Each structure stands twice: as structure tokens, then as C-alpha cells.
Amino acid sequence: MKRKITLKQIAKELDVSISTVSKSLRNSLEIGEDTRLKVQAFAKFYNYKPNNIALSLKNRKTKTIGIIIPEIVHHFFSTVINGVEQVANENGYSVIICLSDDSFDKEVLNMEMLANGSIDGFIMSLSKETQFKGDFHHITEVINQGMPVVMFDRVTNEILCDKVIIDDKAAAYEAVQSLIDKGRKKIALVTTVDYVSVGKLRTDGYTKALLDNDIPFNEDLIIKIEDVDTCEIIISRLLEDRAIDAVFAVNELFAVTIIKTANKMGLRVPEDVAVIAFTDGIISKYSTPTITTVSQSGNKMGNKAAKMLIDRLESETEEGEEEEENYKTEVIETHLIERESTD
Amino acid sequence: MKRKITLKQIAKELDVSISTVSKSLRNSLEIGEDTRLKVQAFAKFYNYKPNNIALSLKNRKTKTIGIIIPEIVHHFFSTVINGVEQVANENGYSVIICLSDDSFDKEVLNMEMLANGSIDGFIMSLSKETQFKGDFHHITEVINQGMPVVMFDRVTNEILCDKVIIDDKAAAYEAVQSLIDKGRKKIALVTTVDYVSVGKLRTDGYTKALLDNDIPFNEDLIIKIEDVDTCEIIISRLLEDRAIDAVFAVNELFAVTIIKTANKMGLRVPEDVAVIAFTDGIISKYSTPTITTVSQSGNKMGNKAAKMLIDRLESETEEGEEEEENYKTEVIETHLIERESTD
Numbered sequence: 001m002k003r004k005i006t007l008k009q010i011a012k013e014l015d016v017s018i019s020t021v022s023k024s025l026r027n028s029l030e031i032g033e034d035t036r037l038k039v040q041a042f043a044k045f046y047n048y049k050p051n052n053i054a055l056s057l058k059n060r061k062t063k064t065i066g067i068i069i070p071e072i073v074h075h076f077f078s079t080v081i082n083g084v085e086q087v088a089n090e091n092g093y094s095v096i097i098c099l100s101d102d103s104f105d106k107e108v109l110n111m112e113m114l115a116n117g118s119i120d121g122f123i124m125s126l127s128k129e130t131q132f133k134g135d136f137h138h139i140t141e142v143i144n145q146g147m148p149v150v151m152f153d154r155v156t157n158e159i160l161c162d163k164v165i166i167d168d169k170a171a172a173y174e175a176v177q178s179l180i181d182k183g184r185k186k187i188a189l190v191t192t193v194d195y196v197s198v199g200k201l202r203t204d205g206y207t208k209a210l211l212d213n214d215i216p217f218n219e220d221l222i223i224k225i226e227d228v229d230t231c232e233i234i235i236s237r238l239l240e241d242r243a244i245d246a247v248f249a250v251n252e253l254f255a256v257t258i259i260k261t262a263n264k265m266g267l268r269v270p271e272d273v274a275v276i277a278f279t280d281g282i283i284s285k286y287s288t289p290t291i292t293t294v295s296q297s298g299n300k301m302g303n304k305a306a307k308m309l310i311d312r313l314e315s316e317t318e319e320g321e322e323e324e325e326n327y328k329t330e331v332i333e334t335h336l337i338e339r340e341s342t343d
Numbered sequence: 344m345k346r347k348i349t350l351k352q353i354a355k356e357l358d359v360s361i362s363t364v365s366k367s368l369r370n371s372l373e374i375g376e377d378t379r380l381k382v383q384a385f386a387k388f389y390n391y392k393p394n395n396i397a398l399s400l401k402n403r404k405t406k407t408i409g410i411i412i413p414e415i416v417h418h419f420f421s422t423v424i425n426g427v428e429q430v431a432n433e434n435g436y437s438v439i440i441c442l443s444d445d446s447f448d449k450e451v452l453n454m455e456m457l458a459n460g461s462i463d464g465f466i467m468s469l470s471k472e473t474q475f476k477g478d479f480h481h482i483t484e485v486i487n488q489g490m491p492v493v494m495f496d497r498v499t500n501e502i503l504c505d506k507v508i509i510d511d512k513a514a515a516y517e518a519v520q521s522l523i524d525k526g527r528k529k530i531a532l533v534t535t536v537d538y539v540s541v542g543k544l545r546t547d548g549y550t551k552a553l554l555d556n557d558i559p560f561n562e563d564l565i566i567k568i569e570d571v572d573t574c575e576i577i578i579s580r581l582l583e584d585r586a587i588d589a590v591f592a593v594n595e596l597f598a599v600t601i602i603k604t605a606n607k608m609g610l611r612v613p614e615d616v617a618v619i620a621f622t623d624g625i626i627s628k629y630s631t632p633t634i635t636t637v638s639q640s641g642n643k644m645g646n647k648a649a650k651m652l653i654d655r656l657e658s659e660t661e662e663g664e665e666e667e668e669n670y671k672t673e674v675i676e677t678h679l680i681e682r683e684s685t686d
Contacts, residue, residue, distance in 0.1 A: 079416065096439050096457075097415075
């Protein structure tokens, strides 16, 4: 049996990117004519048929929702998935999950695979690499094929579709304000070095809270790091200099590392340094002391995303054609869960 | 457009279980003739065609692996998924994940959906309910259709297929022996009330370690509980009576709850009570004190399961027919990760 050639194999054979192959096959003018014709000829020779299954199944509803998330060892995404499952199952839908591993190529390949007759619509959060590249053609493509997409958390303004987000700026503002209300003035922000939109919004919220309270903004207290080891080194230096009395960390791992660093130095949490983490996961609940967090309400996000997608799918089915494209962006409320690391 | 009727809808309409519908359609003699004929007639009237897509795609390789796991908010399963992804991606395969939510019906529906042309083979861990019911007909069915299945962790002897497990008994034995080596004699086992095969094996390992060391077995120290609240109540009573000097817990949540309970009572870990947990997750790494664990090597399990599945898929493709069914069970080595909760 002759095996069907895949997008990935074409890319490898011709030594071009998957994105180039995908765009060439759609005859995109973004790709030079030479490459475009070469890819098309190669695909034709090897009998590559994009979406041949999808076409024959066009009128078949799978009653299945596809979720694409960047990573799985991450409590927030797990809670979103549970939220999607709840609403999907109540409405007779199954759910399929694929991981992009924060890779653009994997995101493209997984969407191409799922769009090929396995699902009716997507719920997705963008990979870091996709956000960095700003290349969303694979998403435009499935939407143009009539397959609805709902984005959550890591979204982009460049795609018109339904979205579910939290107000990252307001959430960060609330967290930092709560530290100020408790008398803290030397507040560090520990965040990641990355290209994810939410990072910038959280930094904006942090900065605004300081300025609104007439606390001078100190650039040295915005700490952009890749890993927990660096976190430990920088935080121990700041604690030694008594340069900080509180930390707002963008994830639980940083928060628990800060607490352990303080303990090692004989400092007490929250007396000597208060700590708040973004994202409410299991570490915060079970660390000693337990950690005050900003809950992103992943479950609610998943519920809402599933509801938006199913509403769109069912309205299409019943009317026989697509609805007017009145896309909505739903903002889910966050809230501060106060625990022992602030007081 | 007339919608295609699903297995679930037939079950609902006729007020029988999904399993009954599925078995009736395969004309299984387990189901009484009345019901069987009723289901078949109903399915025929509504034009239900099981696997009609699968048949037409029989020779099409999807280059996709389907994973079915009981739950997602669980570090162990996340690491298995990452392990499967690694090997799958290296070999040009994509991965699709579905959750059974520890429900038999969801497991059946998800397998039926995925077997319907979306994937080439399954990697799965049984749901609790499936293990309890002992009903594996849905798995037999996909295997009979020529679709290979690799089971991991929660497996059953009733299905002949490739399997990846750890030696739960030996792993529990090693953990308890290490506590005995440190001079502990009053060792409690904290386990769950459930029907999962691994629970029994771990209890056997615990018991054997005690007996081999001439420590009398005390039934009161085997604590079967559902939740962390019960865990706290029972453990605090045992600690108050000085009835235990060590605990072997079958999961991280129980272990961290035991540590917090001891701390609340002014007892020290490990001095007053040593703690070991089964499953190495993020709580153990970040709790205070950090927790000694039995690592299940989820990543290696995933690697191995993917390799076994792909080997079977590729040998089928190349030979044009199935290999002799020489199914293997691979046992992945566990190891003790010593941290602060024992010393």
C-alpha cells in the first residue's frame, strides 16, 4: 500500500517550513512563485489531497469538539479542559485534546489533522511560538472553511472569532493593590521572559497600581526570568539587601520558590516578605505557608468557551447557513484567594 | 439535514445502557433476544451505521495515536502523555487525547468515536468504573477490528494486548523496607477505597515487607479513605495515640495532608513521623518539607507504550498483514526519590 504523503513530509523533502507548504497549497501570494509551484507540483505528484476527507464529510456532524492547548502539565489548562468537558457532555458532545507543546509547527499540524473530519469546531489557546511569529494563517484557514474557533486566555486581535479571556491587567492591579493595602511598599514583580500577551498586561496592571498609590516605579524590581534557579538567585540578593517586602509572581512555581528562598535565609512569610501568585493551582493550596493567589477561574473559562462554540455550531445547523458574524469576547472575573502568604 | 443517530441516543431512546446497545449491534448473545432485536431494528430504522467511515478508510493510515486516560488533573498522566508525544513526534505521528473521567460510558463513547477513522491505534489506562464492572467488550471490539491497543498502569488480565506497567507490589515493598531500615516499626498504609487493581498490589507489597522483617501486621494501620478530610481525622488520632512513626501514602495529596496534620499538632517530620508517597508529582517537590516518593516514571511509561504501539502499526503496514500476536508486558522500573520527609 502506498502511504499518503503528509504536509510534514513535503516540508522535509523540499527543505521548507510547514507553514510555507501550507500557504503554497492555498496558492498564497505571500510565497514566491518558484517555491509555490514547486510545492504544488510535488504535492500533486505524490497525490497529496488536503482535506479530501473533510470535503466528503462536509455535511456530517461529528458532535466532537477539538481543544488545542500549549501544554498539559499545567493546572490552569487542566481546569479549562474539565470546564469544556462538563458543558460539552451535557450537550451530547465529545471532546478531543491535542497539545501544541508551545510549538507553531505542532499547532499547525494538529489543527490540520483535526479539521480533517474529526471535529466540528475548535477551542484553543495559542502556543508561545505562534504569538511570537504572529502567523495565524492556519486559524484563518479553518475559519474560512466554515469551522468555528473559540480562543481562550492566549488570544490575538488579528483573528476575528469568539474569545474568552480574563482581564489580566485588572487582576494584576487588584493583587498589587491588596499588597499596598497591607502596608507593603517595596513590591517586586517576578515574571517570565516571553512573548505571551498576558505577560505585558500583568506588568501594566502592576505598574498602574504602584503609580495610582504614589509609589515610585523601580525598574530593578521587575524581574524577568526563565527558571526557578534564577528566581532563587535574584530573590535572595533582593531579600539580603532588604530591597523588597512583597512579591507578586506570575506563577505558582516562582511563588513557592520565593517562599523557600526566604525560609532558607531565616526570613518569615508573610511577616518579612508577603507573596501572591497568579494562577490558583495545587502547589498554592498545599505549600507551607499556603499561598494567596489570583484565581483565573479556568473551569468557568472552559464552561463559557464550550457554550459559545456549541451555540455557534447549533445555530449553523439549524439555519442551514452561518449566522451573521457577531463575534463576542467574554471576560471572566478573577478573584483573589487569600491564604497564609499574605496577612 | 438529517442528523446521524449516535450510540448514546439509541441507548437513551430505548432506555438501555450504552454497553447493551453496543453489544446488541454486534449481535452478542450476552443480550436477550428481545432487546437485541429491538436495538437492531431501531438502529436500522434510523440508519445507524457503526464504523461506516472506518470501513471506507480501512487502508488509510492516519498517522495518529489516540490516548484514553481517566483524568487530566493528575501529574502522573500528564507525564505519560508527554512521554507518548516525544516518541510519537519523533516517528511522525500525531497524538489525540480523550478523557474517560473514570466513567465506563465515556470510555466506550470515546473509543467508538476515535476508532471511527481518526486514529491508527490506542494507548489507554482503564477507568475505575470499567475495572469495577469488568466489562471490556469495547476494547475487544477495536482489537478485533484490527486496531492495536497498548494498555498502561491500570490494565486488565482479561484483554490480550501489549501492556506497560510498573511492579506496584515491589515498589511498595521497597518503600516500606526503606522505612524499616531507618528504624521505623509502626508504619501505616494510607490508601484509597476503590476498585483499581494497583491498590491491592501496593497493599500486598506493604504487608510482605512487614512480615519479611518480623513486624506484626496490624489491620488498624491500613487506612482506606476517600478524601483528605478523613485522612486528617484518622491520622491525627493515630498520631495522638503515638500509634505510628511512619506513613506510606498511595498519593501525594494524602502525604502532604499527613505532614500538615503532624505540623498542626506540633510534631516534626521526619523526626516524629516519616512520610513516603507513591507517585512523584509537583506537590512532593515543593512542599515543606519536601516529600520522599516512589517515582512511577510516567515519562518512560509513555515512551515505551508509544514505541510498542508504533512497532505494531509499522510491522502491520509493511507486511501487509498482522504479525503473530506475541503480546508483551513491559515492566518499567520505579525508584525511590529520597527527600526531606524521611531521613
